[in-house]
Amino acid sequence: MKDAQKDTILNHAGRDPRANHGIVNPPVYHCSTVLFPTLAELEESDRNPFEGVHYGRMGTPTSQAFEEAITRLEGGYKTVHAASGLNAIATALLSFTKAGDHVLITDSAYGPTRRFANDTLTPYGVEVEYFDPTIGAGIASLLKPNTSVVFLESPGSLTFEIQDIPAISAAAKTVGAKVLIDNTWATPLLLQPLRLGADVSIHSATKYIVGHADAMLGAIVCADEESWLKVKKTATRTGACAGPDDIFLGLRGLRTLSVRLKQHQENALALAGWLEKRPEVTRILHPAHPDFPGHALWKRDFAGSSGLFSVVIKAVPKTALAAMLDHLELFGMGYSWGGFESLILPTRPAAIRTATRWDDPGIVLRLHAGLEDVGDLIRDLDSAFKRLNDAL
Numbered sequence: 001m002k003d004a005q006k007d008t009i010l011n012h013a014g015r016d017p018r019a020n021h022g023i024v025n026p027p028v029y030h031c032s033t034v035l036f037p038t039l040a041e042l043e044e045s046d047r048n049p050f051e052g053v054h055y056g057r058m059g060t061p062t063s064q065a066f067e068e069a070i071t072r073l074e075g076g077y078k079t080v081h082a083a084s085g086l087n088a089i090a091t092a093l094l095s096f097t098k099a100g101d102h103v104l105i106t107d108s109a110y111g112p113t114r115r116f117a118n119d120t121l122t123p124y125g126v127e128v129e130y131f132d133p134t135i136g137a138g139i140a141s142l143l144k145p146n147t148s149v150v151f152l153e154s155p156g157s158l159t160f161e162i163q164d165i166p167a168i169s170a171a172a173k174t175v176g177a178k179v180l181i182d183n184t185w186a187t188p189l190l191l192q193p194l195r196l197g198a199d200v201s202i203h204s205a206t207k208y209i210v211g212h213a214d215a216m217l218g219a220i221v222c223a224d225e226e227s228w229l230k231v232k233k234t235a236t237r238t239g240a241c242a243g244p245d246d247i248f249l250g251l252r253g254l255r256t257l258s259v260r261l262k263q264h265q266e267n268a269l270a271l272a273g274w275l276e277k278r279p280e281v282t283r284i285l286h287p288a289h290p291d292f293p294g295h296a297l298w299k300r301d302f303a304g305s306s307g308l309f310s311v312v313i314k315a316v317p318k319t320a321l322a323a324m325l326d327h328l329e330l331f332g333m334g335y336s337w338g339g340f341e342s343l344i345l346p347t348r349p350a351a352i353r354t355a356t357r358w359d360d361p362g363i364v365l366r367l368h369a370g371l372e373d374v375g376d377l378i379r380d381l382d383s384a385f386k387r388l389n390d391a392l
């Protein structure tokens with residue numbers, strides 16, 4: 001349906017029961033070799049390897065179905081899937097940089113994004129510079145004639161600063177730099193950065209899109225054909241592709257993304273509201289929180305919030321923090337987020353920043369609100385604070 005709404009797209013994109021015996025979901029193509037019946041057809045496919053199916057790594061009907069669905073949701077030109085979110089970030093950065101270029105990356109970016117830039121791009125001759133995530137139009141003062149990429153992550157996934165995508169994109173265009181954004185927190189449902197001026201929107205589909213903490217998957221959505229071709233060629237050269245079962249889990253996750261996200265949002269807001277009143281908590285880092293510095297920008301650009309946010313608690317000795325975190329019944333401690341289950345993670349933003357300082361002496365705890373009963377989650381945190389206080 002033309003002009004279908006997002007919930008309808010989520011439900012129907014990337015599947016065609018009529019082409020598949022009436023079966024609701026598309027088949028999962030396990031594929032490496034694709035056979036060509038004639039020399040002419042083999043040669044034709046060699047000339048256009050990105051058309052149809054050529055070889056498993058370049059795309060199958062399964063990966064194409066996933067890419068088509070994500071493209072429609074983001075309002076992009078085309079998507080390239082990837083083996084993980086980090087693989088998507090690395091592929092996108094490699095696609096738009098070469099030796100001698102200058103790259104600007106938000107200081108709030110996900111740690112492994114920084115590591116890829118510092119430890120892979122820098123030795124290849126790319127100058128990597130970090131900027132204050134709240135810089136907005138002020139990015140103009142950092143742009144150089146050779147700036148090829150401005151990389152955003154909004155909100156930053158530890159400290160949640162919101163970036164002014166339209167202002168940064170407008171400035172980047174003046175030097176021909178591409179704006180890449182990690183849009184994992186919002187998913188295409190809550191933010192469509194290509195409509196705000198970004199050139200490439202990147203997802204760790206591992207998080208909300210897969211939604212069940214059981215697969216690694218990434219997506220790179222491009223605004224135009226030229227960008228897509230660059231990314232597709234890099235992905236082909238580096239062999240970036242995901243397994244068919246993981247892609248299927250991404251497609252399946254999309255069908256329920258909207259209802260899950262609403263519940264993640266509701267639970268996160270309820271937890272933030274409860275945490276705000278705790279004497280141990282000094283700050284809530286949640287873009288939907290009215291006192292949060294980036295709140296106005298979030299309200300302008302986003303259609304809602306997801307389940308990931310941070311709180312800052314007063315500094316306590318490690319033994320007290322361990323007493324708090326070691327015996328949680330429902331919150332798990334571990335990396336990633338976006339699954340059905342609640343998570344908590346102590347983080348150290350001060351340790352990774354270079355362009356700005358994170359001076360808050362408190363402990364930053366990142367929470368992912370899962371889909372459990374929120375009253376039960378609060379009881380789990382309440383007991384955790386009791387253990388912390390008993391240990392002081």
Ligand SMILES: Cc1ncc(COP(=O)(O)O)c(C=O)c1O
Pocket residue numbers: 084085086087110153157182184185204205206207216217218335336337
């Ligand atoms: C904001 C953000 N981007 C990208 C990634 C990387 O995704 P993946 O784990 O799928 O490689 C993560 C993972 O935690 C993340 O938090």
